[in-house]
Amino acid sequence: MTTSLRFRAAIVSIALFLGFIAVWHIATRGSGVVANMSPEYAKLMGATATQGKSAMPGPIDVGGKLWEHLKRPFYDNGPNDKGLGIQLGYSIARVGLGYFLAVLVAIPLGFLIGMSPLISTALDPFIQILKPISPLAWMPLALYTIKDSGLSAIFVIFICSVWPMLLNTAFGVAAVRKEWINVARTLEVGTVRRAFTVILPAAAPTILTGMRISIGIAWLVIVAAEMLVGGTGIGYFVWNEWNNLSITNVIIAILLIGLVGMLLDQVLARFTRMVTFPE
Amino acid sequence: MMDKFISIEGIAKRYRGAAGGEIAVFEDLWLSMARGEFGCVIGHSGCGKTTVLNILAGLDEPSEGVVIVDGQAIEGTSLDRAVIFQSHALLPWRTVLGNVAYAVSSKWRDWDRAKVKAHAQIFIDLVGLTGAEHKRPSELSGGMKQRVGIARALSITPKIMLMDEPFSALDALTRGTLQDEVRRICLETGQTAFMITHDVDEAIYLADKIFLMTNGPGAVLAEIVENPLPKNRGRADLHRHPYYYAVRNHIVDFLVSRSKTFAADMPSHDPRDVPVVRIGKSELVIASVSDAQQEDPKLESWQGISRPSTSS
Numbered sequence: 001m002t003t004s005l006r007f008r009a010a011i012v013s014i015a016l017f018l019g020f021i022a023v024w025h026i027a028t029r030g031s032g033v034v035a036n037m038s039p040e041y042a043k044l045m046g047a048t049a050t051q052g053k054s055a056m057p058g059p060i061d062v063g064g065k066l067w068e069h070l071k072r073p074f075y076d077n078g079p080n081d082k083g084l085g086i087q088l089g090y091s092i093a094r095v096g097l098g099y100f101l102a103v104l105v106a107i108p109l110g111f112l113i114g115m116s117p118l119i120s121t122a123l124d125p126f127i128q129i130l131k132p133i134s135p136l137a138w139m140p141l142a143l144y145t146i147k148d149s150g151l152s153a154i155f156v157i158f159i160c161s162v163w164p165m166l167l168n169t170a171f172g173v174a175a176v177r178k179e180w181i182n183v184a185r186t187l188e189v190g191t192v193r194r195a196f197t198v199i200l201p202a203a204a205p206t207i208l209t210g211m212r213i214s215i216g217i218a219w220l221v222i223v224a225a226e227m228l229v230g231g232t233g234i235g236y237f238v239w240n241e242w243n244n245l246s247i248t249n250v251i252i253a254i255l256l257i258g259l260v261g262m263l264l265d266q267v268l269a270r271f272t273r274m275v276t277f278p279e
Numbered sequence: 280m281m282d283k284f285i286s287i288e289g290i291a292k293r294y295r296g297a298a299g300g301e302i303a304v305f306e307d308l309w310l311s312m313a314r315g316e317f318g319c320v321i322g323h324s325g326c327g328k329t330t331v332l333n334i335l336a337g338l339d340e341p342s343e344g345v346v347i348v349d350g351q352a353i354e355g356t357s358l359d360r361a362v363i364f365q366s367h368a369l370l371p372w373r374t375v376l377g378n379v380a381y382a383v384s385s386k387w388r389d390w391d392r393a394k395v396k397a398h399a400q401i402f403i404d405l406v407g408l409t410g411a412e413h414k415r416p417s418e419l420s421g422g423m424k425q426r427v428g429i430a431r432a433l434s435i436t437p438k439i440m441l442m443d444e445p446f447s448a449l450d451a452l453t454r455g456t457l458q459d460e461v462r463r464i465c466l467e468t469g470q471t472a473f474m475i476t477h478d479v480d481e482a483i484y485l486a487d488k489i490f491l492m493t494n495g496p497g498a499v500l501a502e503i504v505e506n507p508l509p510k511n512r513g514r515a516d517l518h519r520h521p522y523y524y525a526v527r528n529h530i531v532d533f534l535v536s537r538s539k540t541f542a543a544d545m546p547s548h549d550p551r552d553v554p555v556v557r558i559g560k561s562e563l564v565i566a567s568v569s570d571a572q573q574e575d576p577k578l579e580s581w582q583g584i585s586r587p588s589t590s591s
Contacts, residue, residue, distance in 0.1 A: 179368035182338055185356045187385035187435070197381065201372045277372040278417040 021059045028058035057248040065248045066255075080240060082232070084252070088260060090232040094150070094225075095218045095264075098157025102214065106162045107207065110169025111195065114203070120170065127166070135160035135221050139228055149229040153222070160221045161214035168210025172203030204275035212268035219261045234260075283347070284314040284471055285335070285439065289551075290344030292330050304330055305498040307550045308344070310490060315469045319482035321530060322492030323538060328475045329443055335473060336362045336441050349438060358386050361432035363442040367424040369416040369431075376412040379403055379431050386435040402434040403427075406460060422453035426460070433464065440465075442474040446481065458484055459514060466510075479530050483508065484517055491533050493541040500553050501541045504530065507558045526558045 030053045037045065047053040057065075073085030113120045135156045142152035176199050184194045226235025234253055241249035287310040296302040304327035312318045320328045333339035335346055337356035345352045348359065369378050379399040384390065390398070403412055406426040416424055425445060432440055445461075446454040462485055465472050476482050482489045489504040507522040517523060537544070 177368075179364055179366055180370060182362070182364070183368050183370070185338060186336060186358075186360070186362045187382055188356060188358050189385050198370065201370070275372075278415070279371045 024059050028054040028056045030054045055247075057251065061248050062251050066252050069252060079231070082237075084234075084237070084256060087232065087234045087237040088256060091222050091226060091234040092260065094153050094233065095157055095215070095222050098154040099161050099215060099218050101154070101158045102162040102165060102218075103211065105158075106165035106210075106214075107169050110166045110207070110210075111173050111199070113166070113170035114173025115195075115199070120174070127163070131163045131167075136224055136228070139225065149231065153225045153229045153233075156225045157218045157222060161218040164213040164217065165207070165210040168213070169203065169207045172206025172210075173199055175206070176202040201275070201277070205272060205277075208268065208272040208275055212265065212272060215264045215268050216261065219257075219264055223257060282313055283311040284316075284349060285310075285312040285473070286347040287311065287331070287335070288345050288347065290331075290334060290341035290346065292327060292334070292339075293342045302496050304495050305492075308500055309551045309553065310500055312471065312473065312488065314471055316487045317465055317472045317474070317485055318488045318490060319474050319476055319486035320490045320492060321476060321479065321482055321534065322498065323494050323534065326492045326495040326498040326538075328492060332362075332441050332443050332473065332475055335439075336360055338362075358435050359438040361435055361437035361440050363425075363428050363432045363440065363445045365444045365447060367416075367421075367428040369424055369427055371416050374413050374415055375403060375408060375419070375427050376400070378416070378427055379434050382431045383434050399430075399434055402430040405433065405464065406430045420453075421449050422457060425449060425457060429457075429461065429464075433468075433470075438471060440470055440472040442472065444475050444477065447477060454481075455514065461485065479527055479534070480517075482530070483523065483526055484512070484514060489530065491530065491538070493538045497542070499542065499548060499550055501538070501545075501548070502533070502554055502556050504556045504558070522559050529556065529558060 030051070037050070042050045046055070069084045073083045075081075075083040076086060113123060138156055138159050139152060142155045143149065146152050146155060180198050180202055181194070184198045189197065222233065223235035223238065226233035227239045230236050230239070234257055238250055238253045238257075241247075241253065287308060290308050291306045292304045293301040294304065304325075308331065310331075320331065322328050330339060334341050335348075335353075337353055337360065347353070353360075370381065373381060376396065376399055379402055380395050383395045383399050387395070387398075400412070403409060406429050408423060408426050408430065411419065411423065416427070419427070425448075428445070442461075446457055449457065458481060461472075464470065465485075472485075474482075474485065483506065487506055489506065490500055491502045491504060492498050493501050504526060507526055508517070508520050512520065541548070
């Protein structure tokens with residue numbers, strides 16, 4: 001029954017994909033209406049006006065270009081012409097670093113907030129105000145104080161991924177069942193051992209859920225941050241190709257951003273499943 | 280005077296009421312038990328039974344008074360006092376062996392893994408879970424989970440075992456077998472045990488002393504009923520014992536009517552000198568008890584009645 005459902009769903013997915021490609025292909029086939037113009041004037045005009053081609057690349061253009069990129073993902077022809085693999089690598093490295101720093105801060109601090117009602121109440125107003133600030137709003141301040149655009153981007157990733165992790169960790173730790181804590185108490189388990197043997201495993205699914213939300217947000221934000229910061233990264237690539245008016249490359253970049261985001265989410269989802277316990 | 284292995288001395292528990300005043304769940308509660316005794320507390324919900332147990336466990340603190348165990352006032356929780364929780368409270372991410380081993384390694388921190396495992400295995404075998412060591416709690420039935428809870432409590436060889444309605448969430452059949460197990464283990468090891476229950480039959484089967492508490496707030500320990508049934512009582516013939524219905528009726532009567540009116544009926548009740556009820560002994564006369572005391576003649580006369588048809 002399940003396999004049959006999966007099979008049928010796959011057929012529908014493929015049909016939808018093919019339908020989308022077909023509509024895309026037909027829509028970008030070109031108007032066919034070509035105005036008569038002198039060859040000098042035609043040189044100034046784009047292919048839309050002279051050959052009746054669509055301004056939007058079709059699926060075949062994108063596919064061909066994508067194949068070119070996939071054949072040479074890591075070439076480096078100077079600052080404005082790097083392979084997509086290199087650009088994505090920069091973005092992933094920035095996200096990884098900012099995210100890792102956020103984990104280092106958010107999880108211990110979340111534990112503290114979850115275990116201590118005093119700290120929780122004391123920090124609450126700060127968290128409530130800082131949490132809704134758009135991470136990009138920090139960018140000028142980061143550029144001004146850090147004086148390095150790459151580090152500023154990492155800082156922005158840090159600041160946007162810290163909140164979901166912090167709040168989920170605090171919630172997970174505070175919501176550990178009283179009876180499990182009581183078991184540890186009756187066994188005279190010390191605070192540190194209790195934190196690692198009872199609270200951490202009990203709160204792990206909630207913490208991992210927070211981490212999964214964070215990686216999603218971090219990947220959303222890195223594209224915007226790199227558009228501002230420039231230099232390297234997939235966000236910069238998108239903006240650079242927009243300036244080149246290479247819509248084909250923009251579409252390819254959008255596709256790859258989606259793919260990498262999905263992979264990052266899947267990795268965290270797998271970790272979440274590993275620490276989830278049935279009750 | 281018997282030795283007081285556990286002595287609860289004048290404890291009170293008060294909560295701040297909604298109106299600002301203090302509401303006492305119970306006041307000036309005195310209770311003592313000897314080593315190796317099995318005590319059961321019976322009372323309606325809200326009389327503070329669980330609070331008494333939690334104070335004894337060290338999970339809760341009394342507003343007033345002290346608890347002395349084995350000559351020492353208790354302070355917080357201790358590995359000497361193991362708790363079997365109503366909801367079994369197993370750590371779901373650990374296996375059966377892992378749950379028991381967690382307790383063992385908490386008590387003997389310098390033991391190596393093999394020694395901890397061997398020790399835990401003894402208690403898993405004791406509660407009849409051999410073969411299920413590597414299952415997780417989610418794969419076990421309610422009764423098996425509570426067996427793990429019992430194994431975990433026993434594995435640290437506590438001085439006292441505290442049980443908060445340990446079988447109330449189980450079906451009657453499983454409850455019966457687990458009661459048998461607990462009784463067998465307590466008799467074999469001479470374990471001192473303190474249990475909270477709602478089940479009168481459970482108390483009569485397991486307990487040496489049954490503590491009756493009146494309704495809260497302001498609950499008091501009204502009576503201590505000494506179990507008149509022999510130590511070697513069995514589940515099957517429990518209800519045939521001549522004192523069984525006497526003691527059962529006494530407790531049920533208390534729960535049904537006297538637990539509500541006790542404070543008004545007995546204004547001179549001294550919480551430090553709670554009356555001890557000995558069913559079948561001279562100080563308390565209950566109709567069925569006087570019959571029961573002449574157990575043998577009655578039995579003979581009954582047989583005599585049936586005899587004429589065969590002998591004539």
